Structures are given as C-alpha cells and as structure tokens.
Amino acid sequence: MNPEDDVCLCFHVSQQKLTNFIKREQPKVASKLSECLGAGTGCHWCVPYLELMWEQWEKGETPQLNFSPEEYAAQRSEYHRSGKRAPDWPPAEESDGS
Ligand code: FES
Numbered sequence: 001m002n003p004e005d006d007v008c009l010c011f012h013v014s015q016q017k018l019t020n021f022i023k024r025e026q027p028k029v030a031s032k033l034s035e036c037l038g039a040g041t042g043c044h045w046c047v048p049y050l051e052l053m054w055e056q057w058e059k060g061e062t063p064q065l066n067f068s069p070e071e072y073a074a075q076r077s078e079y080h081r082s083g084k085r086a087p088d089w090p091p092a093e094e095s096d097g098s
Contacts, residue, residue: 005069007049009076010042015065018050022057030054045076048085066090 001007003016013036021027021036030051034040040047049072053063065072067090075089 001065001067001069001072005072007053007065008037008039008042008046009073010046011038013037013039015053015063018053019057019063022054022063027054043076043080045079 001015003019004014006012007015007018018033018036018039021033025032025035027033027035031040033050033054040050049065053065056063071089075086079085
C-alpha cells in the first residue's frame with residue numbers, strides 16, 4: 001500500500017493518517033486507533049491490519065502494509081460476501097532480516 005491508500009475503507013482512513021496518528025498519540029493499545037476518524041468501527045474488516053500497524057510501531061518499525069490496495073479491497077469484498085476472512089490471506093511475508 002502507498003501512504004495515501006485507505007486502510008479503513010469504510011471511513012476512508014489512509015495508511016498515512018493512521019501512521020501520523022500513531023506517532024502523535026502513541027497509543028498504548030491497538031484499539032485506540034479507532035479514535036483516528038473511526039477506523040475499524042464500521043465493518044471491522046480492517047481491524048487486524050490496524051493491529052498489525054500498531055504492532056509494527058511497537059517494535060520500532062514504520063507501520064507499513066505490504067499488500068496491493070486492489071487485492072486488499074477485493075479481499076474485503078469477499079469478506080462482506082461470505083462473512084469470513086480467507087485463512088491464507090495476506091500470504092506470509094519473508095522477514096527482511098531486521
Ligand atoms: S474497512 Fe475499516 S471498518 Fe470497514
């Protein structure tokens with residue numbers, strides 16, 4: 001995803017907005033990201049990815065979701081259709097060694 005791509009598609013909250021919120025507010029728990037324009041409080045699709053961004057920041061990394069926005073949106077559509085998350089998505093990433 002690029003910084004301007006939406007992580008929360010319900011409320012159009014971009015990766016950059018979330019990253020700025022995390023840096024500014026330094027939330028102690030991932031659920032606090034809901035205070036960033038309501039992220040995660042709609043269909044709940046994005047909640048695991050909000051948690052991932054928060055976990056990355058907790059580890060001292062820059063929050064970054066490494067999937068295409070098109071695939072992300074397609075997976076969300078399937079989640080809405082079926083009510084389930086695909087167990088094999090996103091595919092496991094190789095560690096960058098850091
Ligand atoms: S995509 Fe974030 S709550 Fe629906």
